[in-house]
Amino acid sequence: MRDRLRRLAALHIGLFAVVAAWVGYWQVVRGPDLAHHSENPRLLLAEDRVQRGRILDRRLEVLAHSVRRGGRTVRVYPKKEVFAHPVGYRSLLLGKAGLEASADAELLGMAEADSWRALRARAGRPRRGLDVVTTLDARLQREVWLALGPRAGAVVVVALTGGVVASASRPGFDPNHLEETWAELRWSPALPLVDRALSGLYPPGRPFGIVVLSAALSRGLVTLHSPVDCGGSGTQRIHLVRDVLTGDCDRALIQMGVALGGRVLREMAEALGLGQLPATDVPAAAGGFPELDERDRDALARVASGEGGVLVSPLQMAAVAATVARGGERVSPYFVTALRGELGVVDRTPARPAMRILAPEVAHAVVEAMRVSGKGGVPAVSGVVRAAKESVGWFVGLAPAQRPRLAVAVLVEGATEEVANRVGQKVVEAALRVVR
């Protein structure tokens, strides 16, 4: 009997040891990964113990703030759908997007975007997160939003700094009622959840000529005053390189691109930030540039005309235009300028290392060519291009006409070049009026 009892006890105690070891495995060995697992709901819940900071525009107008309502904290977006895409949303069910996601750590007042353990360590003491001051301008954003058609995106960038003063996408959604309307938004054919300005990818069409022309001028292949053959019949008017962006001379652009070759085009596109993740503080799409076979002249021709697998976002095109306007120094767009807390303000403007992409004379020459092609008094390139199912209109411009300081990119889905140009002109006017 004694032996049997001893074995009975040993069996049970052994089983307890197995359980303790198993718990130790999940708690200590696997603990860190699971505690930070994206599906672990604790992170979002732990945040409720911190008063989340506000998101402000560059004049400190409120774009998002937290309000106590009925015993719980609600995130309120006073600008509703106008700022839905760049500001994003925060929802227990749906997670986070936009600045709410990318500036999360700052909004929660964490020194580094580490773990919820750091957050929990401070739980119990109610604390405030930091207010995030952005480059966005609420007035301009509203005007741009109103100027855009039903499906369009637009970005306005300060050329000298890269600060994004407006980034609008339509259709939008009301982030104050996201959870109720989620199913409808999710399956809507107009794709209201897609940020067309930052994440919408389209073939660039003629505005890609800025890249081709920059490469050709940089390589010394042509000068602004070289004559080009634009084909055509009838009157044999002499065209110069400065005319290639106007739309009358796409053939010359293509010839230049083919003459430069795929490697040179790719290098220039990448130097200008195409096909790469934009170095912004908000998630944005990288786009793409196709692999090119140097002997495949057709593919090369398609790429030179801004099609054939080249995909860019309005934000990237605005950055290209801003780089040209800044005299050839690369511009990386950004959104967050400063953090404001109880203790003061921290400057968060990204450092701008001078990174010369184009010689100043080349940049000035490209601006000159844009000035020639501009149809409303400011340097601009517009165009229309066949996207997946429909044509999309582009407008890439600079303002004002002399010494431009703002870069604008507008994309209108299902539109002609004229429509895109008209929208672009409205955006330019608004930007000049608001951003002084």
Place this chain on the structure above:
Amino acid sequence: MHPPDTPCTKRAWWRGAELYALALAVGLAGAALVHGNKHPQDPPLALLYVAVALLAFPAVDRVLQTGEGVLLPVTALLVAVGLVTTYRLQPHLVAYQAAWVCAGLALSVASFRMARRPLNPQRLATPLAALLVTVSLFPWGWAWVERGLPIRTPAEAAVVEAASELAKLLALVLGVAELTRGKVRGSVVAAWAASATLWLLRGDVGTAAVMVWVALALAYCATASLGPVLTGAGGFLLMAGLAYATIPQLTERLRGWVNPWADRLGAGYPLVQSLFAVASGGLAGAGPGAGYPELVPQSHAGFVLAAVAEEWGFGGVTALVAGYAVWTGRAVRAAGQAGAPWVRLLAAGAAALVASQAFLAAAGAVGVVPPADVPMPFVSAGGVSAAVQLALVGAVLAAPRVREDLR
């Protein structure tokens, strides 16, 4: 021959009280933390309930004078963890739970006194077998009665819980009564199998598993032969396999256990959430009241270990599991000191009853075995189970006093 001149030993009065004081400190500190973290605006009545329930343990120890200085204090520690967890997860139940603990302690005094009497339990076997099957039928009968009623009674869950606890207890007592002779009749085996099957058919694998586990442990202790034990275990596994294959709700649960991550919003949800809670506890835990155990479904019942793991950390879980291991070891030791076969079996079976439930509950919460909704002894909220288990503690404590072999 000379009389020994050893001086009379002095025993400090606090010698036995120290462990109870530490258990009380655990209970009060835990309850105070929960109060501060979760209900700072309410009056801290829960601390009073915890104190009353935990002070009842040394009082009972004084009355019983068992000389077994570990079993009852360890029980007090487990109850302390349980009361804090109940206050954390179901604050409205903490007063009831404390009252049930006190009632269970009164029962333990009664069972202590009863178990000391010389008893010949063999003639009880047949009525006990009948009672076991009846109790196992009770939830079915209740459901049948309810179908005739125009309303659903809120008592159904309580009825099923009480029936489950009674069935487990009866399986133990029946085994003791039958196996005291060292052999077992076919009719008693049939009663065990029938009631286990009834519970399996209800989808309550936990109750059936505990009943069979206890019966097999008793059979091994009484007969020393492994053959019938292995046959019984194999038969139960076969039946449980059939139940898992045919009862849709069990099939779902098995699927969620085999690979919880594949269907983490469906069948695997409880286990995945439990593992998240366990993992989020880390070494030292969030502190009672500072975690999110309510995110785990059934965290107050079958998954209570996840709640303890998240808020008390690996340290707390280790202490809890070590507490069960010590409890089991001491209960089996008490069984070994018993001087009558039936009381030896009773103590060993009680140890198996508590240990098997503790193992199934803890292992189910972290996926070692399929989650079976077994309440954690002394820890899970549940009045009848606390009362039954504390009554068993009394019987175990009485075991070394019964020396029929010396008469």
Place this chain on the structure above:
Amino acid sequence: MSEALRYVLLAALFLFLYRVVRVVGDDLRAAGQELDRPWAVLLVEEGPGMSPGEAFAVRGEALVGRGTGNDVTVPDPEAGLRHARLVGSGDSFWLEDLGSPAGTYLNGRRLEVPAPVRHGDRVRVGSTVFRFLQPRGPQAAGG
């Protein structure tokens, strides 16, 4: 405050475990030495609040009395708080009265000085009567 309480909680938990492990270890060591030490049993024959057949194991030394803190507690109003003691010496036990007013009786005779007890002797404390059993004691083996 709550941080401090958390440390109190963990400290109490692990101090508890440490003490328990100490006691369990002592008991296991004692069980190892048990074979070398004399052991006996006090079996209740009659007494208020006791059931006949109830047994108290005696190893080394055992205090008998009404008060708590004795090894053998008798719920007997006539017994003293600390009434008598049994002490193992060599392989036999001695019974000693600890100055109780009611006295301790061995086989019906009041005890004045410590006396050796043998297997089968009757020990009376107050109105509670025990039978002293030492199955492996010297007298049992002899007679």
